[in-house]
Amino acid sequence: MERTPLLSAKDIEIEFTLRGKVLKAIRRCSLDIYEGETMAIVGESGSGKSVFTKSFLGMLDANGRITGGSITYDGVDISQYKTEKEWMTIRGKKIAMVMQDPMTSLNPLKKIGKQIQESIELNQGIHGEQAKKMAVEMLEKVGIPDAARRANQYPHEFSGGMRQRVVIAIAAACRPQILICDEPTTALDVTIQAQILDLIRNLQRELNMTVIYITHDLGVVANVADRVAVMYAGQIVEYGTVNEIFYDAWHPYTWALLSSLPQLGIKGEELPTIEGTPPNLFNEVKGDAFAPRNKQALDVDFEEEPPFFAVSETHKAKTWYLDPRSPKIEQPQSIRRLREKMERERK
Amino acid sequence: MPAKEKLIEIKDLQITFGAGRKKFVAVDHVNFDIYKGETFSLVGESGSGKTTIGRAITRINPVSSGEILFKGQRISGKISKELDREVIKKCQMIFQDPMASLNERAKVDYIVSEGLYNFHLYKDEDDRKRKVEAALREVGLLPEFASRFPHEFSGGQRQRIGIARALIMEPEFVVADEPISALDVSIRAQVLNLLNRLRKSRGLTYLFIAHDLSVVRFISDRIAVIHKGRIVELAEAEELFLHPLHPYTKALLSAVPIPDPELEKKKKLLVYDPSVHDYSKDGPVWDEILPEHYVYGNQRELDQYRREIQQTQA
Numbered sequence: 001m002e003r004t005p006l007l008s009a010k011d012i013e014i015e016f017t018l019r020g021k022v023l024k025a026i027r028r029c030s031l032d033i034y035e036g037e038t039m040a041i042v043g044e045s046g047s048g049k050s051v052f053t054k055s056f057l058g059m060l061d062a063n064g065r066i067t068g069g070s071i072t073y074d075g076v077d078i079s080q081y082k083t084e085k086e087w088m089t090i091r092g093k094k095i096a097m098v099m100q101d102p103m104t105s106l107n108p109l110k111k112i113g114k115q116i117q118e119s120i121e122l123n124q125g126i127h128g129e130q131a132k133k134m135a136v137e138m139l140e141k142v143g144i145p146d147a148a149r150r151a152n153q154y155p156h157e158f159s160g161g162m163r164q165r166v167v168i169a170i171a172a173a174c175r176p177q178i179l180i181c182d183e184p185t186t187a188l189d190v191t192i193q194a195q196i197l198d199l200i201r202n203l204q205r206e207l208n209m210t211v212i213y214i215t216h217d218l219g220v221v222a223n224v225a226d227r228v229a230v231m232y233a234g235q236i237v238e239y240g241t242v243n244e245i246f247y248d249a250w251h252p253y254t255w256a257l258l259s260s261l262p263q264l265g266i267k268g269e270e271l272p273t274i275e276g277t278p279p280n281l282f283n284e285v286k287g288d289a290f291a292p293r294n295k296q297a298l299d300v301d302f303e304e305e306p307p308f309f310a311v312s313e314t315h316k317a318k319t320w321y322l323d324p325r326s327p328k329i330e331q332p333q334s335i336r337r338l339r340e341k342m343e344r345e346r347k
Numbered sequence: 348m349p350a351k352e353k354l355i356e357i358k359d360l361q362i363t364f365g366a367g368r369k370k371f372v373a374v375d376h377v378n379f380d381i382y383k384g385e386t387f388s389l390v391g392e393s394g395s396g397k398t399t400i401g402r403a404i405t406r407i408n409p410v411s412s413g414e415i416l417f418k419g420q421r422i423s424g425k426i427s428k429e430l431d432r433e434v435i436k437k438c439q440m441i442f443q444d445p446m447a448s449l450n451e452r453a454k455v456d457y458i459v460s461e462g463l464y465n466f467h468l469y470k471d472e473d474d475r476k477r478k479v480e481a482a483l484r485e486v487g488l489l490p491e492f493a494s495r496f497p498h499e500f501s502g503g504q505r506q507r508i509g510i511a512r513a514l515i516m517e518p519e520f521v522v523a524d525e526p527i528s529a530l531d532v533s534i535r536a537q538v539l540n541l542l543n544r545l546r547k548s549r550g551l552t553y554l555f556i557a558h559d560l561s562v563v564r565f566i567s568d569r570i571a572v573i574h575k576g577r578i579v580e581l582a583e584a585e586e587l588f589l590h591p592l593h594p595y596t597k598a599l600l601s602a603v604p605i606p607d608p609e610l611e612k613k614k615k616l617l618v619y620d621p622s623v624h625d626y627s628k629d630g631p632v633w634d635e636i637l638p639e640h641y642v643y644g645n646q647r648e649l650d651q652y653r654r655e656i657q658q659t660q661a
Contacts, residue, residue, distance in 0.1 A: 044531045044532065044533045044534075045502075045531045160393075189392045189393050189558050190392075190558055190559055190560070190599065190602045190603060190604075191392055191598065191599060191602045191619075192392075193602065193604075194601075194602040194604075194616050195616075195618075198616065216531055216532045217532070217604060218532070218604075218606040219561065219603070219604020219605060219606050219611070220604055221606075221608075222604065222605060222606050222607055222608040222610075222611040222612075223604055223611045223612070223614075225608070242608040243608055243609070246606065246607060246608050256533070257532065257533065258606070260532065260533060260535070260536035261532070261536075261606050262535065262536065262539060262561060262562045262564075262565040262566070263561040263562075263564070263565070263605065263606055264606065265536075265539075265565045267565060267584075270540050270543070270544075271536040271539055271540055271565075272536065273533070273536045273537045273540060274533045274536075277501075
């Protein structure tokens with residue numbers, strides 16, 4: 001079945017100019033987002049997952065720019081947008097974003113209700129009393145008790161979890177088609193984290209949204225995602241359905257990420273770790289960017305960049321391991337152990 | 348089995364902040380022991396008082412009532428100056444946020460040797476340099492890093508500097524306050540391995556403070572679950588995961604993300620409602636329900652917990 005993607009990023013390249021030097025943050029990155037799905041983008045800090053999604057909203061920092069590729073949304077290539085005016089037709093209205101830190105993403109001088117009202121007035125063209133009423137309704141929807149009273153309070157009177165609910169309310173009040181959640185729970189406690197994930201899931205169903213999660217927590221990914229994309233050094237290296245990534249990963253970086261999880265560690269034994277550091281993106285990356293940290297790297301990994309190989313119709317990995325010419329490489333023991341362990345626990 | 352040596356004993360500890368109408372009880376009648384060589388974890392949500400306990404042991408927060416013993420000696424409240432210095436040396440702390448806990452204006456060399464300066468624990472300048480070098484090597488950093496500033500390092504490296512700073516004092520007991528919460532996944536494993544390795548090589552004892560039970564299961568021998576300043580359950584790590592009894596422990600466990608999509612999507616989230624406890628007639632007690640497994644509850648609840656255990660064992 002051939003579905004047309006809601007948003008399609010193709011061969012995106014993003015560069016930043018820093019102290020006269022050029023940093024290639026995103027190196028030809030492609031991703032399709034389908035309507036109604038939940039996509040999770042995973043990777044370590046600095047892998048470019050935030051920068052990549054920020055480019056869908058024209059929210060790159062002033063020293064950054066898209067230097068190649070296209071982002072097709074609604075039949076238009078939005079990567080060509082230049083002015084704020086153009087971006088304002090997308091940002092908030094069509095694609096909205098929830099930031100990581102609820103402590104800094106609200107205006108401390110404005111009442112909560114007012115901040116939600118603002119987003120309704122700006123994006124839906126409803127004003128005054130009616131917008132105020134909608135703001136209170138939105139607060140109720142995100143599970144804040146006694147919403148009418150709470151709307152008249154300031155952000156400092158809210159706890160971290162409650163503030164994140166408000167931030168979500170502001171984003172959802174614009175009725176966007178796509179909601180991007182950038183590490184929505186990293187700053188929160190586990191118990192609150194689970195509640196926020198539930199909330200986003202319910203809103204998604206109710207408002208018919210497509211959700212993109214950016215996270216480094218694979219537990220969160222397992223909970224929410226339909227599909228997963230793994231990012232490393234400015235590229236997507238593997239993507240597939242959530243089960244394919246967790247049970248049948250093929251890229252060595254995905255293996256390393258999964259096997260370093262403390263949840264899967266065996267007590268008394270060392271956890272497998274990823275040695276070394278990610279490549280410096282100021283320099284040209286040759287071959288497979290992960291090769292220097294991969295103990296099982298093939299010679300060709302250092303020479304030539306691998307293309308995507310299909311594992312299944314929905315699952316692709318950018319590694320020479322899947323090339324029929326490469327020597328037979330088995331998935332590492334930890335991945336197999338993960339699968340076995342999970343099968344046991346499922347019983 | 349030989350009796351385990353108690354390194355830290357906490358007896359009826361209470362810590363309050365403020366006085367009069369604004370009084371807030373942060374830690375409420377807490378009792379537990381930490382044995383030598385083990386990793387003891389305190390788990391709870393933010394504001395539950397877990398950090399306050401850690402800070403009380405390192406003598407940062409004063410104790411309101413109850414006492415803390417270190418190797419059988421009381422170290423809470425008023426103590427002699429020599430003992431105070433001894434405790435500060437032997438009980439070290441690793442902090443949560445490596446971005447905020449290092450002096451931005453000092454070089455790594457000074458940060459790591461600050462404790463040595465304070466107690467004059469070195470013979471001469473060469474000796475101090477040697478000690479700093481050894482500490483940096485031990486945590487997997489290069490000795491050359493000593494002449495750099497904290498902002499030149501990544502989060503994982505900064506946390507290593509924080510660990511080196513604690514280690515150089517040759518502590519016996521280390522309070523690790525959420526040492527990996529602020530780190531990236533790929534670095535978490537490295538820091539956990541480092542902590543485990545140091546425990547073995549140096550015979551350290553840890554008090555590990557965390558809110559994420561999944562990490563705690565891997566690293567700790569025993570776990571105490573704390574809620575609103577009270578410890579509600581204490582057991583060996585595996586035991587706690589197999590037979591959680593207190594409803595708060597269950598809620599906490601249900602919230603732990605599991606990196607398995609099939610399991611995770613079937614999971615039911617439990618929410619802890621403190622009003623399930625009716626302590627109006629029947630007061631709660633701290634009871635050893637199974638060997639080495641303690642839980643807080645009244646008689647009716649304890650009976651119910653016992654039935655639960657029987658059911659799971661049957």
